[in-house]
Amino acid sequence: xxxxxxxxxxxxxxxxxxxxxxxxxxxxxxxxxxxxxxxxxxxxxxxxxxxxxxxxxxxxxxxxxxxxxxxxxxxxxxxxxxxxxxxxxxxxxxxxxxxxxxxxxxxxxxxxxxxxxxxxxxxxxxxxxxxxxxxxxxxxxxxxxxxxxxxxxxxxxxxxxxxxxxxxxxxxxxxxxxxxxxxxxxxxxxxxxxxxxxxxxxxxxxxxxxxxxxxxxxxxxxxxxxxxxxxxxxxxxxxxxxxxxxxxxxxxxxxxxxxxxxxxxxxxxxxxxxxxxxxxxxxxxxxxxxxxxxxxxxxxxxxxxxxxxxxxxxxxxxxxxxxxxxxxxxxxxxxxxxxxxxxxx
Numbered sequence: 001x002x003x004x005x006x007x008x009x010x011x012x013x014x015x016x017x018x019x020x021x022x023x024x025x026x027x028x029x030x031x032x033x034x035x036x037x038x039x040x041x042x043x044x045x046x047x048x049x050x051x052x053x054x055x056x057x058x059x060x061x062x063x064x065x066x067x068x069x070x071x072x073x074x075x076x077x078x079x080x081x082x083x084x085x086x087x088x089x090x091x092x093x094x095x096x097x098x099x100x101x102x103x104x105x106x107x108x109x110x111x112x113x114x115x116x117x118x119x120x121x122x123x124x125x126x127x128x129x130x131x132x133x134x135x136x137x138x139x140x141x142x143x144x145x146x147x148x149x150x151x152x153x154x155x156x157x158x159x160x161x162x163x164x165x166x167x168x169x170x171x172x173x174x175x176x177x178x179x180x181x182x183x184x185x186x187x188x189x190x191x192x193x194x195x196x197x198x199x200x201x202x203x204x205x206x207x208x209x210x211x212x213x214x215x216x217x218x219x220x221x222x223x224x225x226x227x228x229x230x231x232x233x234x235x236x237x238x239x240x241x242x243x244x245x246x247x248x249x250x251x252x253x254x255x256x257x258x259x260x261x262x263x264x265x266x267x268x269x270x271x272x273x274x275x276x277x278x279x280x281x282x283x284x285x286x287x288x289x290x291x292x293x294x295x296x297x298x299x300x301x302x303x304x305x306x307x308x309x310x311x312x313x314x315x316x317x318x319x320x321x322x323x324x325x326x327x328x329x330x331x332x333x334x335x336x337x338x339x340x341x342x343x344x345x
Contacts (some may be wrong), residue, residue, distance in 0.1 A: 036086035037070040040097035042198040042224035048247040053096045056270025079103035087111035092277045098163050115277040120165045122286040129282055133264045134290030136172030136332045137323050138297050141316040142262050143176020146218040147188040148312035156191035156216040158208050158230045160198040160223035168332035169222050175340050182342045191216050195226045204229030217241040255303040265295045291323045318345040
């Protein structure tokens with residue numbers, strides 16, 4: 001696998017020299033500022049996590065006059081060679097995903113002249129800036145919305161893998177359902193399944209169909225490219241049901257059948273980190289970004305807002321204000337649901 005990547009990618013890196021307008025720039029040919037994104041197994045086109053990161057690189061290409069390239073990882077064994085190759089070729093390497101954390105710890109110390117931007121995890125190092133998102137905060141709002149909108153009294157999640165960033169989403173979502181059940185005296189059930197893979201849409205679809213068959217009418221997809229199968233299952237269903245998107249705005253994938261999308265502004269974080277690196281002021285360390293930093297939130301529900309109860313909109317509006325002001329803390333851990341104190345919203 002490594003040899004194949006080496007043959008196919010290096011010519012692109014050497015020959016593709018463009019400025020922010022996509023035109024050849026002779027002033028940059030000798031010393032281009034090169035950014036390479038190393039993607040996880042879901043890859044480009046997942047309409048979520050990886051695409052969000054790549055949008056940040058594309059913006060940097062347009063606005064900062066840098067070169068942007070990517071390396072696709074087909075399996076976890078690709079992470080170390082891909083990160084190493086990228087570090088040899090670029091001033092900045094953007095590493096996408098929690099599953100790369102061990103590979104990052106191995107590779108980054110060996111390339112001290114390269115700046116690493118790591119998304120969804122904490123890697124310490126003098127040349128590493130790490131970014132985590134408080135996805136549980138916006139997922140909490142989505143959980144309220146799902147429980148208040150469900151007509152069957154059953155909602156579910158399709159998880160890609162059992163890793164902390166995914167569980168953070170699930171923890172917030174379940175806290176939102178719990179809030180509705182206690183405040184509104186409902187008994188909304190929660191179901192979940194795990195694909196075990198971020199790049200298996202057919203299995204994601206099959207598992208989603210199983211949840212729909214059990215009566216769930218709102219499905220949160222937390223499965224990367226596998227999550228596109230969840231959305232396909234909702235699209236094909238004859239029942240009145242919705243999917244909830246994650247990471248990017250997925251509301252337009254099936255207008256009217258995506259209740260809302262939970263946003264992680266990975267694009268903004270990646271762009272700003274690339275800008276800081278180019279300007280020589282990217283500082284190492286770990287950052288947590290959430291609602292207070294406008295780094296996570298919900299879409300405006302442009303296709304579905306009329307179907308959402310007014311009380312639900314009131315609840316998520318109040319909860320968002322409380323989170324932003326620090327008066328409501330949402331845990332990223334499933335085990336903390338047992339002691340979660342439901343707020344008066």
